[in-house]
Amino acid sequence: MSKIQAMFSARGRRMFASEREDADAFNEKYAGVGGNAVEIVKKPLPKQVVSRNSAMRVAIKKFEKLAEDRSELVLLEGAKTGSGFLLIGEPLQGQQEVTYRDAKSGEALTPQERVLVKNLVRVPKLNFLG
């Protein structure tokens, strides 16, 4: 990078204070949607889910395996949360409990991540955006 380029942003201008409220409202409205990749898989769980990058494919394989093991309807969400791809479990018909687990660690999601997931569920139709 040249010296002059280092003096200037190489991305775009900064947000003005007056624009902050709008940005926060937008991000809240679509919280959990988008990110690196987003997809909702509805019943029945498909045998194949298409992804455009290898990282996602790996996550999908894990997701499919976990889904099979748990006999759950699984929703997949690939937003960056700091903990990898999320798995969202919903109870199958007749079951009561809902499980939320991380695709990589298998650990339960934090309450914040669960909120993220619930926001995602409200969106009727999604696609990859990253």
Place this chain on the structure above:
Amino acid sequence: MRILDVIHQLLPDGTSSPATNFAPAPAATAGHEPGIACPVWPPDIFAVVGTIVDRSGCYTEFSPNREELVLHEQYLDRIDAIVKSWVLFAVPDAVTLQWDALVNNFANVELSQVKENADLLNILLVLLASADEVSQGLGWERDRLNPDAHWSDFAQAVFLNSLEDADDVRAHLSVVLPHWPRSLCSTIAPDRVVVLPKSITADKGCTIRSLSHNLSLLPCHTRLDAEWRLVTREVSDRLNDDVRLLLVPFPYDIPDGSFTLAAKRTRLKNDTTHAAFFRLNQHWLNSETGERLTGADLANQLILPLLVEATAAAGGLIPHGVVLPECALDEDTVIELTPLLAEAGVEFLIAGVLEFDQVKKRWLNKAYTLFLQSEVGFAQNKQHRWRIDKKQAESYGISFDGDDPGNEQWWEDIDVNERLLPFYAFRKDTSLVTLICEDLARMEPAMTAIRAVGPNLVVALLMDGPQLAARWPGRYAAVLADEPGCAVLSLTCAATVDLSNKHHKASKPGADTKRVVARWTQARDLLSIDLELKDGAIGMLLTVESYQKHQTTLDNRSDHQNSRELVYKSHSSLGVGQPQAGGA
């Protein structure tokens, strides 16, 4: 090539539809195609459909049928209804049905046959127009003076992707555009095709450029790295629609030794010659005692006094931009100059810079376009080398190849590999792009992008002779003003203008010469104006006015006056009698 082949080429991994696998390209005999889900993000739809339309040439079929104008009005109403029902992440059924019809019913249609199929044409037009209309405002900022103006979530999503902020706003971005600012597309990589925002809809000719108001279709980024940058400033004097530019045609003198031979002409075995190359040495940045001119010197002795004079001439309004010609400065001078101009309230600096890349050991002829108040700036390299011929060298009185008197051509010794072309949205509805000299004349690759995007203002930095209408910069500027309708400012240095005029007078005694250091060419009335520097003057204030412009597409969609055109207002010479810095 079939429609399906285009889709596979652009979306090799599919559109990741729920419960839908993207089938590999089937054999040509395949019949019904499995569903390929409609992309959710409008620019992706535009990229696919636009590519089909462009490659098939079927845009010639999209003008209204004069015998069926009522039907066409119904089509326009239909597009309006689709756009009103389209919200982020939820494509209306009216669009997905058209998309599904495209991939299920017409996937195997050859591009050469598209024009022959009325149903297919109708589908393509509805998809293209809908994606374009719902993309209004993408790449631009909100109208902060009119908060009630329409501002879609699509536009807000792109806006948030355009900001520098790496804090919580970006961290929580719910829509991440992976290729932005290179392309608006989400699922289509820029090495396939690029979609960028758009300023001007071409109103002449009949191409895909005349079919969209808000999105432009560009070739893949490997040919040209085009970008779209949001650089608006917070305080806008939009109550006054002028754009004021301080033109500084520096240097005013080119000392001996500024042009040197970098490589002599070499004869090859096959009776051809490998060309000779010349190099520029910026001796005009040295004082008579050999000391290097600093940015502070340049500011205090030249530019700031001109700014004061220009501000007074504009009734107290400081120029928005300062423009210096090709190769006028070096990087260190710019580094020292920019804070002083920013402090003075200048919004942007566009300057030609000659720079040596220490890592790759190559010279670069650069343009810096620096938005000082919003602290965003980029450098771009000249994309084509200048070739001086003997006649031009004589007109400038330069001679640096005495050992090869038969040689008549010398190429500029610069690297032209990295081809970046940033477009800058510097007002909520106005964009500009910078070009360096030869790049204004060469058709590829920049002109293709400029014609597609249609920036409101093209600033061309030159080291050239007088900017007369009949000379090459004036001719090429007129082409851009004609289509797509850009305003073009070309600026050269006073030194080469004076040298050229001196030679002209010597060869044609009594000839009339003008110090036309710059030229303004605009779309309105195709006006082209000499910007002549008075004798003894060292700068110029150019004022242009920004007007709302009404545009329509080939299919008669209105842009509701959302675009702008820049129109010449006035110019005046500055600094008459002032001492000149650097080579005065």
